[in-house]
Amino acid sequence: MSTTKDDYRLAAERGDAPLLPSERLWGFWEFTYANSALAIATWAFLIGGAVGLFVGPREGIAAIVIGNIIGVSITALATCVATGRYGVEQFVFLRSMFGANGARLVYVLAVVFLTMGWLAVLGIMFGRSIDGLQTLVSGGDPTVPASPLKIVIAACGAILLTWFVVAKGPTSIRFFNMIIAPALVVLMFVMMALILSQHSFGEILDMKPLAPPFEDGTANFIIAIEVNIAAGMSWWPYLGNLARLTRNERVATWPNFVGVFGAAVLGEIVGLMAAVALGNADPTIWMAQIGGLVVGVVALGFVAFANVTSMANILYTSLIGLRQVGTAGVRAIRWETLTFLFCVAPLALVMFAPGIYDGFFKFLVWTSALNSALAGIGIADYFILRRQQIDLRALFARPQDSAYRFWHGFNPIGLFALAVGFLVYVGVFNPLSLEHTSLFVLLTASIPSCLAAGLCHWGLTAAFARRLGWGAYGERPAVSAAPAAQL
Amino acid sequence: MEDQALAWERELERRIRLYDQLEAGGHWPGRLSAVDYWAMAGLTLALSVGFWMWGH
Numbered sequence: 001m002s003t004t005k006d007d008y009r010l011a012a013e014r015g016d017a018p019l020l021p022s023e024r025l026w027g028f029w030e031f032t033y034a035n036s037a038l039a040i041a042t043w044a045f046l047i048g049g050a051v052g053l054f055v056g057p058r059e060g061i062a063a064i065v066i067g068n069i070i071g072v073s074i075t076a077l078a079t080c081v082a083t084g085r086y087g088v089e090q091f092v093f094l095r096s097m098f099g100a101n102g103a104r105l106v107y108v109l110a111v112v113f114l115t116m117g118w119l120a121v122l123g124i125m126f127g128r129s130i131d132g133l134q135t136l137v138s139g140g141d142p143t144v145p146a147s148p149l150k151i152v153i154a155a156c157g158a159i160l161l162t163w164f165v166v167a168k169g170p171t172s173i174r175f176f177n178m179i180i181a182p183a184l185v186v187l188m189f190v191m192m193a194l195i196l197s198q199h200s201f202g203e204i205l206d207m208k209p210l211a212p213p214f215e216d217g218t219a220n221f222i223i224a225i226e227v228n229i230a231a232g233m234s235w236w237p238y239l240g241n242l243a244r245l246t247r248n249e250r251v252a253t254w255p256n257f258v259g260v261f262g263a264a265v266l267g268e269i270v271g272l273m274a275a276v277a278l279g280n281a282d283p284t285i286w287m288a289q290i291g292g293l294v295v296g297v298v299a300l301g302f303v304a305f306a307n308v309t310s311m312a313n314i315l316y317t318s319l320i321g322l323r324q325v326g327t328a329g330v331r332a333i334r335w336e337t338l339t340f341l342f343c344v345a346p347l348a349l350v351m352f353a354p355g356i357y358d359g360f361f362k363f364l365v366w367t368s369a370l371n372s373a374l375a376g377i378g379i380a381d382y383f384i385l386r387r388q389q390i391d392l393r394a395l396f397a398r399p400q401d402s403a404y405r406f407w408h409g410f411n412p413i414g415l416f417a418l419a420v421g422f423l424v425y426v427g428v429f430n431p432l433s434l435e436h437t438s439l440f441v442l443l444t445a446s447i448p449s450c451l452a453a454g455l456c457h458w459g460l461t462a463a464f465a466r467r468l469g470w471g472a473y474g475e476r477p478a479v480s481a482a483p484a485a486q487l
Numbered sequence: 488m489e490d491q492a493l494a495w496e497r498e499l500e501r502r503i504r505l506y507d508q509l510e511a512g513g514h515w516p517g518r519l520s521a522v523d524y525w526a527m528a529g530l531t532l533a534l535s536v537g538f539w540m541w542g543h
Contacts, residue, residue, distance in 0.1 A: 008498050017499050018506060021516065062542020069534045073527055085515060086506060221543050248517025257530065389510070392503045477510070 015089030015324045018392060019244060024087060026246040032255040034242055037181035039235075039263035040188075041310040042125060042283070042303055043118070047231050047264075048271020049281035050361035054212055054224040058205040060272045063224035068261050068268075070225075071232015074450060075371070076256040078378030079240035082390060084252020090240030091324045092395050096471070097381040097457075100399045101409030106418070107325040110370050111237045115318040115342070117356065117363050119159060120349035122307045124357040127155035127350075128284035129304035135288070136296045142288030143280065148354070155350040158304075162311040163343045166319070167336040173316055176309040184306055187299065188270045194291045195273050207276045213434050222441050223434060227361050228268070229446040230368030235260055236375060238317055282358075315342060365431040365445075372446035373421020376454030377414055385461055391477035403472035411471060413460045421453025 012019045026034065051060045082093055094103040131151050135142050165173060195204070212220045239260070243252035271283060278286040287299040319339060322330060330338070349356055356363055382388060394403035406412070429436045429445035439448060465473050509515055 008495075011495075012502070017502050020502055020505055021509075059542045062538040065538045066535045069531050073531045077527075081519060085518075218543070248515070249519050250517040250523060253519060253523070253527075257527070392506055396499055396503070 012087075013245075014320065015092055015241075017396065019087035021087070021247065024245055024247050026251065028251050028255055031242065031246045031251060032259040034245075035239070035256060035259035036263040037177055038238065038242070038313065039260045040181050040184045040267060041313075042122065042184075042307050043310065044264055044267025045271035045274075045283035045303075046121070046125065046360060047227065047364070048268035048273075049275035049283055049286075050227055050364075051224045051268065052272045052275035053210045053281050053361075054220045054227075055209050055217075056205070056207050057273055057276050059217075059221050060209075060224060060276070061205075061269055063221060064228050064265055064268045064272065067225045067228020067230075068232045068264050069257075071229040071368075071446070072235065072256050072261045072264075074375045074379070075233050075236050075239060076243075076253050077383075078375035079236060080243035080252040080256060081249050082382050082388070083240040083244040084246050084249035085388070086390055086392060087244050088390075088392070088395060089244065089321075089324050090237075091321055093240065093390070095395050095402070095404050096386065096390055097377055097411060098414045099404060099406035099409045099411045099471075100402070102406070102411050102415055104325040105410070105415070106374065107321060110367075110374060111318050111321055112342075114234065114237060114367050115314050116345045116349070117367070118314055119162065119311050119343065119346035120155075120353075120356055121360045121363070122311050123155040123158045123162075123346060123350050124151065124354055125284060126158035126304045126307040127151035127153070128282070128357070129287075129300045129307070130154045132284045132288045133297055133300040133304070136293060136300070142296070143285050152351055152354060155354075156347055158308055158311065159343050159346050159350065161308055162315055163339050165308065165312045166315045167339045173309075173312045176312065180306050180309040183302065184267075187302060188267055190295075191270050191274060191287075191290065191299070194295070195270075195277050199277055204273055204277055210276065210279065210281055216441075219436065219441055222444055223436075226368070226429065226440075226444045226446060227365060229372070229444060230361075230365045231264060231268070232261075233368050233371040233375060233446060234364060236371040237321070238314075241317065241321070315339065318342065362431050365429075368446050369422050369425035369431070369449060370418070372425060372449040373418050373453035376421055376450035376452070377417050377457045379450075380454035380458040381414070381461075384458055385473055389477060391472060393477070394472060403475075406470045411465075413465055413470070414457055417453045417457035417460065420456045421449045424452040425449035 008017070009023055011017060012023065048060075048064070051063055055063060079090055082088070083090055086093070091103050091107055094106055098106055128151055131147065131154065132142050165176070209220070213223070214220055239256065246252040274283070274286045274290060275281045278289050280286050283303065284300065287303060288296045290296065290299070319342065322338070333341070382390075391403055397403070399405055399409050425445045425448070427437070428448055429440045436445070461471070461473055465471050
């Protein structure tokens with residue numbers, strides 16, 4: 001059986017090799033559309049509603065813009081510039097800063113937990129949408145969930161439906177994406193028009209927050225910004241693998257400022273305005289109230305299935321990442337079985353911890369404790385320590401032969417810096433209780449965490465890694481003189 | 488099976504050498520310049536300060 005050029009390209013697309021510039025077809029607008037489609041999702045309504053708990057719409061809009069631009073710009077620098085230049089899969093690229101086994105550990109911490117949490121949250125949102133829809137049709141009060149058991153059953157059904165869709169492969173996911181993303185944009189504008197038909201923009205801006213946790217307005221405002229930085233940084237596991245499909249590093253970076261940033265801001269502002277105007281942060285409740293029976297039924301039905309699309313997207317992306325970080329044993333597991341195994345923990349969360357939905361922003365903020373530190377390490381490693389030069393042979397070599405083998409495949413310095421960033425985050429801001437230090441009000445928690453992890457990684461690498469011979473820092477990658485065409 | 492592994496290694500090497508050439512030539516198409524980085528920093532700062540003043 002011979003291997004064709006197309007097979008090689010397919011393997012490179014899956015991350016087994018760097019994609020060549022000629023194989024990367026996305027230009028500026030293609031990438032902008034792709035990452036807008038990722039960001040235009042039902043979680044934008046949830047995040048906007050959560051912002052409305054802390055601050056009113058004027059401050060909320062400011063917090064959404066500030067948080068997202070900071071989160072997206074840091075994340076794009078940490079992930080998209082290198083993957084856009086070299087065309088490498090993001091977790092392969094991470095071998096240069098954490099080692100092959102360290103990259104596996106980061107994958108489990110950052111991708112598996114994040115994906116499982118989101119699957120549970122969106123599954124419950126599906127369940128609540130179906131429950132709200134049924135209540136609306138039967139003439140009940142949509143602000144009171146009819147049956148918690150039904151919600152759990154519907155949520156489990158959504159997760160199992162997602163498993164079915166993803167097990168079928170990417171074609172079905174692409175089909176749903178083509179329909180759902182543009183339709184969600186339309187839905188957002190319809191929602192915005194309905195809200196503005198009931199209140200003027202000025203009236204909405206002057207409305208009060210739903211449940212501010214502190215008397216200090218600045219603290220509430222910074223918490224709202226922090227939630228949005230967390231939202232911006234939550235793209236860390238996904239952006240690099242989209243960016244590698246673009247033509248070059250400029251095309252890999254700038255569209256994030258239009259697509260991910262613009263789409264997330266639009267959706268969150270709609271979620272915020274609706275939540276505050278209708279007095280409830282839960283989109284499945286305010287959608288039932290916003291425009292009467294017909295609009296409510298259509299919106300809730302649509303949002304329920306849009307959730308399944310979002311769930312399928314993140315589940316599929318996470319499983320593709322497993323190809324690069326998984327051991328031979330993991331790769332040998334059948335696709336359908338592996339997909340189902342990913343769904344077990346979300347099913348358990350839905351059944352035994354359904355409260356994750358109402359406090360989902362706490363879960364989101366927890367993920368930022370990791371993502372902000374990862375971004376800081378990524379920027380320090382690629383831009384400062386390696387001066388934007390990656391040794392591709394070391395990335396793809398067998399672990400024991402690689403210049404990036406570090407210590408048994410782990411970079412202790414990178415992992416220590418990750419722990420430092422995480423501890424700084426939770427030291428400055430407790431995502432559970434929302435208690436915070438005075439530094440939080442000045443700098444948020446993600447920025448100190450990002451800086452601490454980056455500085456720690458930089459300082460310890462400069463001091464010890466070269467002496468210990470870890471990671472080939474300060475060495476120019478070996479370059480072959482023979483032209484590629486001769487091979 | 489061994490032939491396939493060998494062929495894959497040659498393919499991987501071919502791909503890496505193409506990037507070697509770009510690296511050696513010092514010309515990365517679409518490389519982000521200092522202007523790009525300053526523009527990103529400026530955009531982030533302008534939006535942050537502007538919306539802070541407007542909203543808070």
